[in-house]
Amino acid sequence: MRIPPHTLVRVFWRCLFLQAAWNRRGMQNLGFGYAIDPALRVLYPEPERRKEALRRHLAFFNCHPYTAAAIVGGAIHHEERVASGEEPGGASQAYKATLQGPLAAIGDGFFWTALRPFFGALAALGTLLVGWPAVVAALVIYNAIHLALRIRLFRAGYLLGDALLGEVARLSLPSLAGLLRVGAAVLAGLSAAVVVSRGAMGPAGASAWIALLAAVLGYGALSRGARLLPAAYAVIALGAGAALAVVRLRGGP
């Protein structure tokens, strides 16, 4: 028994809602059940078998929301075989249990801590320099990559089943992630440089020094474990206070 393509499209669409009811106990369990349900409906016309299958997929699950699409695909791959009696009912559960950890690590390590920060920093720098077109460009490129990979992972999971990990390894995401992270740090440094140089060209040239100090001291404070918002308030107060002091020293208004 194979799942018709339009049902697979429906399942993929529902994968986008994986975290809609994220909860402490089952985490993405409801999302997983919601996503895979259209496939189970096709595979198990008998209510008892469908109930049993859906119960399997309402059990604890947690992964990265993008890479989880591969596991949903792979779970359908196994459910097709379970439905036809080639595999025992536990096959799809074992598949999910084995893959959710590694794929979560790959998703967090590539998308959340490398690709998205890179495009966030790129859009920030671009906005400082050229305005809104930078936001649109970053959004389009990021999502072209994100959606292409999300669809590809879903397909790979469905078509390859257990051989999925080889396909994921071929993408060499961890080494790409390293490059993207250094790139994001460079973009953050360039953003700070734009701010510093604008401070130098503003009416009060002292702003450049204030910005430079804010970047250097701020980095140091955060490295030593300072909390983000208290540090931000301190920087704002010190920046404004320093500007006030400079104005007073120069005898200005």
Next chain:
Amino acid sequence: MPPWGPSRSSAATKRAASGRLRGEIVDYILLGVVAGLAAVERKGFLQAMLSRPIVLAPAAGLLLGDLAGGLAVAPALELLWLGAVNLGAAVPVHEALGAAAIAGGAVLAGKALGTGVTPAVAVLAVVLCAPLALAGRKADRLVEQQNERLAARADALLERGDFRAAVRENLYGLAMPFAISAVLAPLGAAVSAAMVPAVLRHLPGAEGPLAAGWIAFTAFAAASAARAIRAPGAPVAFFAALAAGTIAILLAPGGVR
């Protein structure tokens, strides 16, 4: 001139004032809807960067009629909260709620002042509304607890054989994050819209120092972004780019405006 002349003109003022009020109410509703949708996009549906501050702040500005105002605060907020990511079961600060409230508050305060979003307006909006990002995290934890009920209901419906209803419980989880941001973002923005103009009108000399505070904040935000990137080469890359970029921009003919 008819004897009711003055009263008619006061009626016209009243009409204008009520039109303005209606405009403001529409602004707050729009801001609430966009903040709510962003909260949903951020976790429950899609995750396509639409709820990141760099996109959300200009979007909020555009809806409130001041794209430039949204763009003025977006880069600093994106960089400040670049490390706000949802890893495993950890709950990050609610950067989308913070960004919607700050951008909305800055734009509405700029409208009230008639100056648009100046650096002083931006920094005051940050000071007033940034804590909402922490409140949003608290609310997220509550939502995750409440969602256990949805899961339990789904289990019960499954046992009864109502499969469609069981899995549909998933979608009900979208309501609370939407509602929380849709209420808190306009509230924060309203506080900004009321207080920022008051502060700047009473302290006309504060504009310059506050502008310096905004520059300091933006530079700090860039440092926070670099700090959030956990790579061995990140500090060197950040400081090298900062030094090289500053020298290059200052030496470039014409420089950067």
